[in-house]
Amino acid sequence: MKIAELPFVKEFVRLCSIGDAQGFHERNGGNLSYHMRPTEAKAVRGILGAKKPGPWTDVDPKGDVAVPGLGGEWFLVTGSGKFFRNVAYDTEASVAICELDKEGAHYRVRWGLRDGGRPTSEFSSHLMNLEVKDRLSGGRVRVIYHAHPANLIAMTYVVPLTDRDFTRALWNTMTECPVIFPEGVGVVKWMVPGGREVAVATSKLMETYNNVVWAHHGLFCAADTFDNAMGQMETIEKAAKIVMLVLSSGRKPLTGISSDGFLAIGRMYGGDIPERFL
Numbered sequence: 001m002k003i004a005e006l007p008f009v010k011e012f013v014r015l016c017s018i019g020d021a022q023g024f025h026e027r028n029g030g031n032l033s034y035h036m037r038p039t040e041a042k043a044v045r046g047i048l049g050a051k052k053p054g055p056w057t058d059v060d061p062k063g064d065v066a067v068p069g070l071g072g073e074w075f076l077v078t079g080s081g082k083f084f085r086n087v088a089y090d091t092e093a094s095v096a097i098c099e100l101d102k103e104g105a106h107y108r109v110r111w112g113l114r115d116g117g118r119p120t121s122e123f124s125s126h127l128m129n130l131e132v133k134d135r136l137s138g139g140r141v142r143v144i145y146h147a148h149p150a151n152l153i154a155m156t157y158v159v160p161l162t163d164r165d166f167t168r169a170l171w172n173t174m175t176e177c178p179v180i181f182p183e184g185v186g187v188v189k190w191m192v193p194g195g196r197e198v199a200v201a202t203s204k205l206m207e208t209y210n211n212v213v214w215a216h217h218g219l220f221c222a223a224d225t226f227d228n229a230m231g232q233m234e235t236i237e238k239a240a241k242i243v244m245l246v247l248s249s250g251r252k253p254l255t256g257i258s259s260d261g262f263l264a265i266g267r268m269y270g271g272d273i274p275e276r277f278l
């Protein structure tokens, strides 16, 4: 069996194609990571045989990021500067399977990035988010998906950059929203992407949320499956589109969903609606 034919690789590639079709990934925008299961890493090791690994490299180019909670684990990630559009077309050049060292501070490429390169510029954010989620979910949450959906980005210019304002505005658009993200969404103020600072801010919010907005940039989603990661991205972007449509109408909204309504949805669908959002 070829590595590109393994089920988790096929699902990873499929998400990239769907995200591209949705227009979430201009040029090399966005990135995706998957924390492989031990059985999946074993299957890959078996296929690789004696193939020489790449050199050990700092997770963060500045060398100040470590995820000891994920030491020794394996990941499938998109490559820095690679286009989502090309992941299905030329998977082995666009993505990488990386192994972390025991300290979680260095990685080496075991497969992929055929023509060279390194994992996504947001590798630090992905690993720190995955470390938080692995701890909180007992290994259930394995997918981190980052994209640049236009309406959500537009929203970051006109809705105050707080967890509460964003959560309430998004919940209010579609009744399904508090069912899909009952915990709300976190918001990170504008920061330079690609570094430790934004990774720390995002992973701190991932303690509370599964979806974190980056002001004037995009969205990070954490999920147990590729379907759910894409489902969250699409739901939040659709909700943002409704927010922007309503704002663009120039009409003052006549109605909306009340706090009691959010609570009732929470009771009906088992989501805990945090009091601070009411």
Ligand code: 2HA
Pocket: 028, 029, 030, 031, 121, 122, 146, 193, 194
């Ligand atoms: O281009 O999305 O955040 C990749 C990115 C950086």
Ligand code: ZN
Pocket: 029, 030, 146, 147, 148, 193, 217, 218
């Ligand atoms: Zn980005």
